[in-house]
Amino acid sequence: MGNNKKKEPLCDNIAGEGCGLKKVINIVGGKWKIMILCVIDNNEVVRYGELRRAIHGITNTMLANSLKELETDGLVERKQYDEMPVRVEYNLTKKAKSLIPILLELKKWGEDNI
């Protein structure tokens, strides 16, 4: 017999709805999320203000919204310390950490091919 292995398709359903690949692209897509993940990953844990200063051009609106979505999607963890003034720290979840290596492969591909 020859090589008759079935090829795995990028999407499993005709409409693309619920496609695992599209889901991933959605949760890390958008204008700022990769940068946010990057800064948190580089520092292990960062405060809100650090993120805003580190990411050139981001506004409160976008930073707060993006962080909330990343938290909802289980990529980022938020810890609030009720001091005065309040302090909030963000770190990557295990889930997010397991995604980083794949994103790095993608990055490498982009550097080599775009």
Added chain:
Amino acid sequence: MGNNKKKEPLCDNIAGEGCGLKKVINIVGGKWKIMILCVIDNNEVVRYGELRRAIHGITNTMLANSLKELETDGLVERKQYDEMPVRVEYNLTKKAKSLIPILLELKKWGEDNI
């Protein structure tokens, strides 16, 4: 000495401009591109009309625009046969084929984690 390997950052520059990772997400992002790549990948070579019928809900506007961008970005190749009526076929480039395995990893991660 302990473990002092440097971690590779998701983005190499502070602004995120020209980040290889963001570039990749941009060229395969958007509402339809993954589906388009998927259908072409599954069939090796497909005609315009096949694509439109295969991708539920896509319009001429979006299909034509997306194909043009994919072609510009070097992921898709377009071959026109000047018959009557005209026939056009699309296939993946080598570049695109080298990207597929990484996208499949991403897909797997999405299925396991979202």
Added chain:
DNA sequence: CTGAATCCTTTTGGATACTG
């Protein structure tokens, strides 16, 4: 058959001011 052109709607992103 394979699109292009036009116009419109929806979504995303941003500026500014304000709050616990």
Added chain:
DNA sequence: CAGTATCCAAAAGGATTCAG
């Protein structure tokens, strides 16, 4: 300090019609 609220601008997506 860490956000919200409101309003506005820009970009992405879509319906429809037309053309080579």
